[in-house]
Amino acid sequence: MTARTVPADANELAQQSRLASLDLQSATLAQKSAALHRIHALLAERKDQILEANKKDLEIAQKDVESGKISSALYKRLDLSTGDKYSVLLQGVLDVDKLDDPTGQVSLATRLDTGLDLYRVSCPVGVLLIIFEARPEVVVQISCLALKSGNAVILKGGKEASHSNQALFQVIKEALASLPAGGSQIPPTAVQLVSSRDEIATLLALDKYIDLVIPRGSKQLVQYVQGATRIPVLGHADGLCSLYLDASADVSKAIPIVVDSKCSYPAACNAAETLLIHKDALPIFRDIAAALGKNGVQLHCDPRSLAALGDADVACSEANPEADYDNEFLDLVLAVKTVDSLEDAISHINAHGSHHTDVIVTEDKEHADLFMRKVDAAGVYWNASSRFADGFRYGFGAEIGVSTNKTHARGPVGLEGLVIYKYRLYGSGHASADYGDGKKPYLHHPIAPDSAPHRFIN
Amino acid sequence: MTARTVPADANELAQQSRLASLDLQSATLAQKSAALHRIHALLAERKDQILEANKKDLEIAQKDVESGKISSALYKRLDLSTGDKYSVLLQGVLDVDKLDDPTGQVSLATRLDTGLDLYRVSCPVGVLLIIFEARPEVVVQISCLALKSGNAVILKGGKEASHSNQALFQVIKEALASLPAGGSQIPPTAVQLVSSRDEIATLLALDKYIDLVIPRGSKQLVQYVQGATRIPVLGHADGLCSLYLDASADVSKAIPIVVDSKCSYPAACNAAETLLIHKDALPIFRDIAAALGKNGVQLHCDPRSLAALGDADVACSEANPEADYDNEFLDLVLAVKTVDSLEDAISHINAHGSHHTDVIVTEDKEHADLFMRKVDAAGVYWNASSRFADGFRYGFGAEIGVSTNKTHARGPVGLEGLVIYKYRLYGSGHASADYGDGKKPYLHHPIAPDSAPHRFIN
Known part of the structure; x- marks a missing residue:
């Protein structure tokens, strides 16, 4: 941990994050919990100061809304003062504290030989770079999730929220700096904030310091990041x-x-964009x-499904096959296509889908199984809405993103996405040359995960 | 699965692999096992033909050894005819068949609500690109491991082994083509071979078809690949x-x-290159x-360790701190450095090591734990040789590589490194909008991994 806290450039900042992450590798659950509670307390104490900073962002945004530069939806996302938004933000810190520690989990324990035991133990990835747009509460959420998982984090927020982000970041840094001396495993440099887009290009090149990049925002942002870095x-x-x-299918x-x-949230990534219908x-x-018509949905139908509409009260037009089946509408629009077989549906989805979440509605168990095997997506659902694809709905208690x-x-x-594992091997002078053909055999017996001389969580 | 089997270019070849991988997603364990047995039988049957092809490579290599273009070690690695090398190759196919199926494993099973069950199930990654040097038996090993894990694979071998690689590949392709009709989940295009370096550059750009690249060979090869692709x-x-x-430390x-x-294999990646010694x-x-001297090791020592050598019978010289501590000697040379503390040793390793495998020799349990927590490496060992870092020694039965x-x-x-997972959700008309504040709560109960309507392995 270096003494300087204001890095001269993005390179130095990333190097500080790397050093902080090495300290964090030995942070205990109690130390991480103390840090989260300190952040919670200071965020509560400084609420007025943070809302003051938020107001500055809102004043600028208001002008941009008026001149049509930003949407009123974005303005609403910026605002930390409405309703229970600030108390939800505070509660979120305590919720993260209550999650299970993802580090120190043993996923494999094997006795290689008498006195030679191998453990695979989860540990932090290292340094995360999170790039996000607008929502200032992400600064707090992500900082807490990073600390809980023992990772250092570099945050880059949208410029619309720059005053809010800076204020929240300063409170987190101060909270970490005020931890008792025993908290030196969590240096204030564990959380860092950058603000200019130039710094992002530099950071994306620093694969020697940064282990994982998580872009949260528009398709354009994600594609830019994916194309600009060798970091995962x-x-x-x-x-x-x-x-x-x-x-x-049962109607x-x-x-x-x-x-x-x-319809439940058309702008979400887990909303449906294409409806395939078996001809039967x-x-x-x-x-x-x-039912879709009642919810204001517009349909873009192929000729066969268009003919099947009958007198249904719904806005519809003929689909453009060149565009509609590859379009993420993010709106109350649905492309509809008739297929002749289950195999055709699977092929269409594997060719046109984004491998996110795909659904089959059927009463045929074998068809469901074939669909779930052959559709190459992160989520394959039988008779359930695609909108369940969400970390909270899955019961994870948090969501870093959808991959x-x-x-x-x-x-x-x-x-779990913020940890990796390392192998710990415990011996007493064991040499590999003593094993093999005509020499000692390996035992390779499974052993109890908690049989190691050390506790991996504390 | 397309009808053409000779792709016009690397792009078409990769597209064929992608289609083959989609078929493979529903290959059963029995089908995969049948394919491995067919490969084994045909490799045994065609031994003479393969050794004939191998002989062509050896004849060319012999001239290159004489003119000093390649080493005699490389020549030896090329030769499939010596000793029991061919029968070991054949046995390897049956060994892969005996490994547990890495797909269809349930790592999470949660009841979200009555009749709404979520499973996280391991499945193939998709399409692998393996780039390797010399050793022709890698064609067989990797093809079998890819098939066992349900992945399509594109192989690129070294040009020194091109005749051998082509002969082995043809036998594998023929074996897959001769499977009974029920084996259509494993098309012959599941395994493909490319030979020219130009094709590699094209393939490394095809992240839409290829999911994972595994370079096996020199540092230069790995660095080239890492720098040339966005594929993991x-x-x-x-x-x-x-x-x-x-x-x-106990002597x-x-x-x-x-x-x-x-000393047990100085050219291996898990051999030690640096010895740090606490001053005490x-x-x-x-x-x-x-003991090192008896094994022919040369030492490059810092002044303090040099002074401590006394009359030990060992070749030694003063270390060049600018070079020796960052050097992978891959030879009987060891850099030695004295450190003042455990923390200094950890810092040195995190700064100069390659995060592969690092060892502490100590009788102090707390020091061992601190070292194992804070050293940021894939393997952290207490009182055991770094040479145990190996898939077979760990009991995996196979090794795709070291990461x-x-x-x-x-x-x-x-x-396990060749699989990922997908989420399967089973409902009966469930909609997400029915859950949340003031509506239905989620249960999030763990359930039995085998309680799904489908078997995930068969």
């Missing part, structure tokens, strides 16, 4: 979720699933379309 | 492992550990150095 990126650019109504299940998947299920489409990656963490990611 | 890379460029003799444990770590442990260094990554897989990687 956790996240997803698209959320093109599909629903497939199989030949045997009483299909209606709530389709309506919820499309077209007779139930009229009722489904009517469509094929390595490390996939789907809604909780604290 | 599993591997390690360096293997700079360190040993630290703590103040309380009777230190000697076998240091000798084995340095210098008195035991003479005996350790004498120093901080995401996905770290340390020696077995079949």
Whole structure:
């Protein structure tokens, strides 16, 4: 831990984060908990000061709303003073404290030989870089999740929230700096904030200091980050979720699933964008379309599904196959396509979907299983809404983001996505050359995960 | 699965692999086992033909050895005909068949609500690109491990083994093509081979088709691959492992550990390159150095350790601190440095090591724990040789490679490194909008992993 707290540049800042992360590797659960409680107390104490800073952001944003530069939705997301938003923010810190420690978990314990025991133990990834837009409460949420998982974090927020972000960050830094001496495993540099976009380009090149990048925001932001770095990126650019109504789909299940998947929050990444209908299920489409119509949904239908609409009271037009089936509408619009078979539905989804969450509605158990095996997505659902794809709904107690990656963490990611593992081997002078053909054999016996001379959590 | 089997270019080849991987997602254990047995049978049947091809590579290599272009060690690695090498290759196929299926494993099972059950189930990553040098048996090993884990694989071998690689590949392709019709989940395009370096550059850009790259070979190869792609890379460029003799180190444990770590296979990535000695442990260094001397080791010592050598019979010179502590000698050379404290040793290792495997020799349990927590490496060992860092020694039954990554897989990687997971959600018309404040609560109860309507392994 270096004495300087204001780094000259992004390179030095990242280096400080790396040093902080090495200290954090030995932070105990009690030390991490004390830090979270200190942050909670200081955020409560400094509420007025933070809302004052937030007001500055809101004043600037108000002008931008008036001149049409930003949306009123973005303005609302910026505002920390409305309703119970600040108390929810405070409660969030205590909620993180109550989560299980993701570090120190033993996932493998093997006796290689008498007195030679191997343990695979979860530990922090190291240094996280989180890039997010607008919402200032993310500064607090992510800092707490990073500390809980023993990671150092570099935060880059949107410029619209810069005063709020800075105020929240200063309180967190001060809270960490005021920990008792025993808290030296959690230096104030464990959480850092950068504000300019130039610094991001520099940070994305620093794979020697930064272990994981998590962009939270628009498709454009995620794609920019994915293209600009060799550091692993956790996240997803698209959320093109599909629903497939199989030949045997039950209309009483299909209606709530389709309506919820499309309408409960159309701007979410887990909202449905495409509805595939088996040709034999077209007779139930009229009722489904009517239910969507009541919720203000516009349909873009292929000729067969358009013909099946009958007199359903719903806005509809013919689909443009070149565009509609690859479009994340993020709005009350749904592309509809008729397919001739389960296999055609699976092929369509694997070719056009974003591998986020896809749903089959069917009464046929074997079809459900084939769909769930062959659709290459983070979530494959049978008779349930795509909107359940969420860390809180899954019971993780937190969500770092949703990943469509094929390595490390996939789907809604909780604290487990912020840890990796190391192997601990305990011997008493053991040499590898003593084992092998004609020499000592390995035992490779499973042993109790808690049989190590050390406790891995404390 | 497309009808063409000779792709026009690397792009089409990768696309075929992607389609094959989608078929493989529903391959059963029985189908995968049948494929491995068919490969084994055909490799046995075609032994003469393969050794004939191998002979062509050896003839060219022989000339290159004579003209000094390649080493005799590389020549030896190319040769499939010596000793029991071919029968070991054949046995390897059956050994892979005996490994547990890494797919279909349930790592989380939660009841979200009555009739709404969530399972996290391991599944293949998708398409692997493996780039390796010389050893032709890697074609067989990796193809079998890929099939066992349900992945499609694109292989790129070294040009020195091109005839052998092509012959082995043709046999594997023919074996897959000759599977009974029920084996259509394992198309012949599940395994593909490319030979020119140009194709590699193209493939490394195809992140839409390829999910994971594993370079197996020199530091230069790994660094080239890491720098040339956005696809996740599993591997390690360096293997700079360190040993630290703590103040309380027991010389009777230190000697076998240091000798084995340095001498049992100096060219291995898990061999020790640096020996750190606490100043209070210098008195035991003479005996350790004498044991190293007997094994032909040269020491590069800092002044304090040089002075402690006494009359030990060992080749030694003064270390160059600018170079020796960052050097992977891969030879019978060991850099030695005296440190004043455990913390200094940890800092040195985190700054100069390659995060592969590091060892503390100590009788102090607390020091061992601090070292194992704070050293940021894939393996942290107490009183054991660094050479145990190996998939077979860990009991994995296979090793895809050794990873120093901080995401996905770290340390020696077995079949588990070739799988990810998907979430399966089973409902009966459930909608997310029915849950939340003032509505239905989530249960989030753990349930039995095998309580799903489907078996995930079959």
